[in-house]
Amino acid sequence: GAVVSQHPSWVICKSGTSVKIECRSLDFQATTMFWYRQFPKQSLMLMATSNEGSKATYEQGVEKDKFLINHASLTLSTLTVTSAHPEDSSFYICSARDQRGTYEQYFGPGTRLTVT
């Protein structure tokens, strides 16, 4: 149980285009999902907290107009990188918290974004 999927697993796009990444909880409902970014050989940095049915909460320094987050259902959150630039190339990982109230977050397999 407690499986989180991400789609796509990798994507290459051109500068200036937008890319949407999906995060799904497959066998549980998640009122809260989290989006992280990880640069090569570095740790995960929390970008934003996504709450079902409400606006996402962004961490300091993260541009909300560039990284659009939509959490439209209890099993799906999307991250859209708008007008992508090469510096947006990174590994994006989502996690979902089971609404039954445990502390544990279940992580997706990640999406590798490369902007050319």
Added chain:
Amino acid sequence: SQQGEEDPQALSIQEGENATMNCSYKTSINNLQWYRQNSGRGLVHLILIRSNEREKHSGRLRVTLDTSKKSSSLLITASRAADTASYFCATASPQGGSEKLVFGKGTKLTVNP
């Protein structure tokens, strides 16, 4: 800001040896968690230790927590080549809400066969 700091940054050992990784943090916490990440993959949750616990075991894993020193250690006993991965500690602190995790920089463990 980065909460957890792991050391060492990299650790190379032989199969069968024990591996110890340490994590220090700065603020009070609700719990501390350890994760494993294989290269280019997602995270796997290993173990969670609450702030009122001092030690926890899970299989070959042993985690300790010293809240007075704001530190934790992860011990992997009888290591295997398949344990090769990066290991991260993450803290859940009251300031950020009990759900928000702040990750350390990680320890890259290599277990040589």
